[in-house]
Amino acid sequence: MDLIKSHKRRSRISEAMYILLNVLLALAMFAVTYVSGSPWIAVALVFMSKWRVLAVRPRFWLANLIANTVDLIVGLSYVTLVYCMTGSVGVQAALTVLYIVWLLIIKPRSKHTYVVIQAGTALFLGLTTVSMMMHEWNPVCFVAASWIIGCIAMRHVMNTYDEPYSNLYSFVFGVVTAELAWISYHWMAAYAIPGVSPIRLSQFALFTTLFYFVAERAYYSYHAYGEVRRNDIIPPVALTALVVIAAYVLAAIYGSDAL
Template sequence: MELLRTVKRKSFFSEVVYHLLNISLALALFGITLMVQSPVAAVVLVILSKWRVLAVRPRFWWTNIQSNLVDLIVGLSVVALLYLSVGNIAVQIAFTAFYIIWLVIIKPMSKRWQMMLQSAVAILFGTVALFSIGYLLPDIAVVAGSMVIGYSAARHFLVSYKEDQTVLLSSIWGIMFAEIGWLAYYWTFAYAIPGLTTIKLPQVTIILLLISFLGERVYRSWKKNGAVVRSEIMPPVLFSVAVIGVILLFFNTVTRI
């Protein structure tokens, strides 16, 4: 019994240390943003924070890297958004607070709907950050970044279903993101966000989120019934097509990135 109490105390202590380290990481990124003009140090810190990915035998590295891509995307996106918000301390504090919430609350979640939420967050923050700085990058970098975001988000979601064809389906989703990313590189519009002046919501982010939502509905119907049931997917299909159609037809006269 005393052994069980000791293990419990150690577990609680390790949890506290884990949360404190995560909070320290977010605060460190905030401090670096304020003191250093270049984002290189912040990017390196985020990458180094994933040291445990390689703290195993080399044959497990690739699996660990893939498993941590969603978290890495969110972390690097927060760095980009922090630097894009230089001069607006309130917005930087808000992004730092979100990153703390992500690290302490959202990232450790493991239920299916929670993993779907994590994938959606990666798509949202990843594409906003990518296309906000996309004009500084060559088209191949934006295409590759889009593919990584699509692949990692799809893989993260499919793992929750224990899908046998996770790599194939994730690769297909990544290629689709890459194709849309290539188009968006040359034709990207963005919408103003209240309270933000230097960061806007890219049109492509909305489109990719809607397509991903539709893909999740179709996959869920197929997994549940052994086939795609039209009555289950028609509402999300109509909703997604309608919203995408409206923003493409009537909301292409706003700020262009």
């Protein structure tokens, strides 16, 4: 009985330390960005927080790194958005709270629904920050970064299935993302967010994330029932169509700015 109580006590202490360290990490990233006015120290903290990737034999480093890429994308996107909102402490604090929610609630979960949300979050935030920071770079860099993010996001989901062609499907979705990136590079549209003026909602990031959810629901239906059932695919397709139409209507009425 004493052994059981001791084990439970250690578990509670470990859980409390996990929560505390993650909260301190988010706060430290916000603080160093706010004080220094530069994102680079916070970027270093993001990579330093992944020290456990190397706390194994070298042959497992690559596999661990790939498994942590979704979290890296979200962390780097958080730093970028906080840096872009320099001078707006309230928005930076709100972003920090959302990042803490990611670290404590969304990231640790392994249920399929949470995995889909994790990949979708990384895809949306990654493409948003790429659109904001790289739209004036060489198009090869923009397209390559988008392809990598698309591959990583889809691979994160496909790994939850017993699918022998998961790498191929991830590559294909990455290619689709890259094609959309090429089009978007030459026709970049974004929407201002009230109260968050330096950050703009990238049409490319929004549409690609919606297409990702349609693709994920289609594969889920096929994997579960051997066919893509109408009842499974109609809701995400309808949602995507409505959002796309609404985006173009709002752009026609209010206009949309290039990033």
